[in-house]
Amino acid sequence: MQSVIKVDLGPQSYNVCVRSGGLDELGSLMGGLNLGKKVLLVSNQSIFRHYGERATAGLESAGFQVDNCILPPGEQYKTLNSVQKIYGAALENRLERSSTMVALGGGVVGDMTGFAAATWLRGINVVQVPTSLLAMVDAAIGGKTGVNHPLGKNLIGAFHQPRLVLIDPDVLKTLPAREFRSAMAEVIKYGVIWDVELFEKLESCKRLDQMRYVKADLLAEILSRSCQAKADVVSKDEKESGVRAILNYGHTIGHAVESLTGYKLVNHGEGVAIGMVASSRLAVELGMWDAECDGRQLDLLAKAGLPTKLPAGMDVEEILKSLQLDKKVQDGKVRFVLPVRLGEAAVSNRVDGDVIIQVLKEML
Numbered sequence: 520m521q522s523v524i525k526v527d528l529g530p531q532s533y534n535v536c537v538r539s540g541g542l543d544e545l546g547s548l549m550g551g552l553n554l555g556k557k558v559l560l561v562s563n564q565s566i567f568r569h570y571g572e573r574a575t576a577g578l579e580s581a582g583f584q585v586d587n588c589i590l591p592p593g594e595q596y597k598t599l600n601s602v603q604k605i606y607g608a609a610l611e612n613r614l615e616r617s618s619t620m621v622a623l624g625g626g627v628v629g630d631m632t633g634f635a636a637a638t639w640l641r642g643i644n645v646v647q648v649p650t651s652l653l654a655m656v657d658a659a660i661g662g663k664t665g666v667n668h669p670l671g672k673n674l675i676g677a678f679h680q681p682r683l684v685l686i687d688p689d690v691l692k693t694l695p696a697r698e699f700r701s702a703m704a705e706v707i708k709y710g711v712i713w714d715v716e717l718f719e720k721l722e723s724c725k726r727l728d729q730m731r732y733v734k735a736d737l738l739a740e741i742l743s744r745s746c747q748a749k750a751d752v753v754s755k756d757e758k759e760s761g762v763r764a765i766l767n768y769g770h771t772i773g774h775a776v777e778s779l780t781g782y783k784l785v786n787h788g789e790g791v792a793i794g795m796v797a798s799s800r801l802a803v804e805l806g807m808w809d810a811e812c813d814g815r816q817l818d819l820l821a822k823a824g825l826p827t828k829l830p831a832g833m834d835v836e837e838i839l840k841s842l843q844l845d846k847k848v849q850d851g852k853v854r855f856v857l858p859v860r861l862g863e864a865a866v867s868n869r870v871d872g873d874v875i876i877q878v879l880k881e882m883l
């Protein structure tokens with residue numbers, strides 16, 4: 520599998536390179552990009568155990584001087600405290616303004632490394648080497664970086680575009696099944712908001728809950744269509760002043776569920792799946808989207824093995840409070856991304872609290 524997708528942002532443009540076995544070529548691909556000599560490779564313990572040696576060897580053979588910073592795995596560590604550890608490693612290894620941080624990992628490593636790179640010395644280079652399907656199709660592309668606040672998801676962050684995104688799909692062979700399922704939420708998201716053909720392809724696949732049931736050609740198509748959708752949207756609106764907000768479909772309620780469950784019980788993709796079910800129902804209530812499409816989305820999420828109900832015991836009033844921390848809130852009013860028709864979504868501020876409560880109660 521080999522393809523290149525361009526994120527078109529004028530002088531800040533970069534490529535998303537999809538290459539089987541590409542991990543070994545990390546150094547040579549970075550070699551032509553004027554990225555300085557020093558590299559800080561940031562990863563987590565389990566990913567580094569699998570892939571750290573190969574990434575380091577490739578970088579060193581291309582002439583880079585490599586140090587590393589290994590963090591504990593898990594969304595609960597997506598904190599300023601972990602970023603402080605990256606700063607510590609940057610200081611210890613004397614990273615310079617021309618140096619580069621390389622994120623080798625899932626979205627958690629990617630978001631934190633991107634944020635550390637955005638802020639260290641007021642901004643140094645970052646290269647994203649996503650290892651989870653979710654990070655490949657979404658998190659590594661587009662330059663949103665950041666960490667969680669104990670009360671809210673991604674409340675601290677910056678836009679900082681990578682210089683290169685290198686996807687080696689071969690590393691997915693070690694990805695746990697639950698993480699494959701979570702990523703399918705973001706893939707289905709692209710189908711609903713942007714790419715109706717992708718949605719229909721997913722519908723035609725019998726099993727979507729584990730990678731081994733998905734044919735290699737469909738997996739390749741899922742990967743490239745998703746990266747293309749993300750690149751298209753980001754290229755139109757880098758900093759979410761318009762159309763980019765649709766990438767937040769399912770995230771308003773999803774983020775609330777993630778943070779209220781302590782970033783442990785429900786992972787990102789699962790939160791997004793729950794949020795997509797809720798947003799779709801809200802859109803039906805508002806007469807914006809038909810019940811048949813709502814049903815098709817629900818079936819697809821269920822087929823992918825994703826949750827479609829709120830976790831037991833969740834307090835609807837607490838969710839409502841948490842929604843106020845969403846970054847799309849404008850003049851104190853929560854705004855939702857709602858589907859309009861398959862392949863199209865829009866931001867709405869017409870959703871009243873009582874309808875949200877009704878929909879959430881039905882999802883308990």
Ligand SMILES: NC(=O)c1ccc[n+]([C@@H]2O[C@H](COP(=O)([O-])OP(=O)(O)OC[C@H]3O[C@@H](n4cnc5c(N)ncnc54)[C@H](O)[C@@H]3O)[C@@H](O)[C@H]2O)c1
Nearest residue numbers: 592625626627650651653654657658663690693694698787
């Ligand atoms: N910046 C963005 O645009 C954006 C987009 C989507 C999601 N995100 C963020 O990404 C995060 C979720 O990302 P995620 O789902 O990758 O979670 P994650 O980074 O926690 O990775 C999930 C788990 O899979 C493991 N893992 C990753 N790759 C592996 C591999 N190849 N082999 C074995 N294990 C592997 C990780 O160690 C971790 O335990 C959330 O914090 C979310 O907010 C950001």
Ligand SMILES: O=C(O)C(=O)C[C@@H](O)[C@H](O)[C@H](O)COP(=O)(O)O
Nearest residue numbers: 657661663672673763766767770846
């Ligand atoms: O790239 C975007 O824009 C997105 O919204 C993609 C989302 O999948 C992603 O989870 C993002 O981190 C959410 O951003 P936030 O601004 O709601 O924190």
Ligand SMILES: [Zn+2]
Nearest residue numbers: 657705770791
């Ligand atoms: Zn997301």
